[in-house]
Amino acid sequence: MIKHLRRAALTAALLVVPLAAPAPAHAQDRSAKAYTLPMADAVRLLPPAAEARDGYQRTSFKHWNAGKKPTDGCNTRAELLISEAIDPPTVLPGCKLSGGRWWSYYDSRWITSASALDVDHMVPLAEAWDSGASQWTAQRREAYANDLDAQTSLVAVSAASNRSKADQDPAEWLPPAVDVMCRYTSEWIATKLRWRLTGDAVELETLTQLAEACPGTTVTYEPAP
Numbered sequence: 724m725i726k727h728l729r730r731a732a733l734t735a736a737l738l739v740v741p742l743a744a745p746a747p748a749h750a751q752d753r754s755a756k757a758y759t760l761p762m763a764d765a766v767r768l769l770p771p772a773a774e775a776r777d778g779y780q781r782t783s784f785k786h787w788n789a790g791k792k793p794t795d796g797c798n799t800r801a802e803l804l805i806s807e808a809i810d811p812p813t814v815l816p817g818c819k820l821s822g823g824r825w826w827s828y829y830d831s832r833w834i835t836s837a838s839a840l841d842v843d844h845m846v847p848l849a850e851a852w853d854s855g856a857s858q859w860t861a862q863r864r865e866a867y868a869n870d871l872d873a874q875t876s877l878v879a880v881s882a883a884s885n886r887s888k889a890d891q892d893p894a895e896w897l898p899p900a901v902d903v904m905c906r907y908t909s910e911w912i913a914t915k916l917r918w919r920l921t922g923d924a925v926e927l928e929t930l931t932q933l934a935e936a937c938p939g940t941t942v943t944y945e946p947a948p
Contacts, residue, residue, distance in 0.1 A: 765942035772921035774853035786868035829884035841885035849890035854920035875910040905937035
């Protein structure tokens with residue numbers, strides 16, 4: 724049985740997600756080296772494997788580092804907040820952010836203070852560890868934890884929604900805003916494909932059902948270096 728997955732959420736998704744013609748089975752955007760494919764096909768690309776958390780420590784993933792612009796004085800978290808702001812904040816000395824406005828899509832809330840935001844790893848660090856990152860080098864784990872090169876890897880959301888999610892996968896947690904369920908699922912799958920992470924049996928079963936509930940949704944990802 725799928726843990727905590729509300730069938731009502733799946734039904735609601737069918738009502739709010741418009742049907743669209745599916746993309747080609749595995750179309751490649753040559754300019755961006757990105758792949759776009761229907762969600763159901765994307766789920767089938769995820770390698771199945773049991774999860775193992777042995778040896779996990781959050782400190783195994785160095786974050787936040789100096790970001791994409793090491794000379795700007797802002798770390799990855801601050802750079803992500805600046806890039807995702809709907810109304811840009813003022814950047815003060817020491818990269819202190821003043822003002823600004825953000826949309827937390829997990830719970831459909833406006834946030835007007837950077838301190839009230841968390842930068843969520845779409846696939847949490849512990850889940851990444853369970854799904855293959857335990858075998859990576861420290862450098863690759865750092866790259867994963869600070870991935871500003873893919874829009875799906877990191878997301879600015881309310882601290883409350885991020886802490887509610889914690890390290891749970893979609894079999895255990897979905898955003899409280901039901902109308903974004905398809906987007907969230909697509910971004911989860913895209914992140915796993917980008918970093919060649921696996922899925923356990925319950926997770927893959929859940930993702931398959933979610934793909935059925937989101938027939939017009941595609942997944943776009945660019946494999947990480």
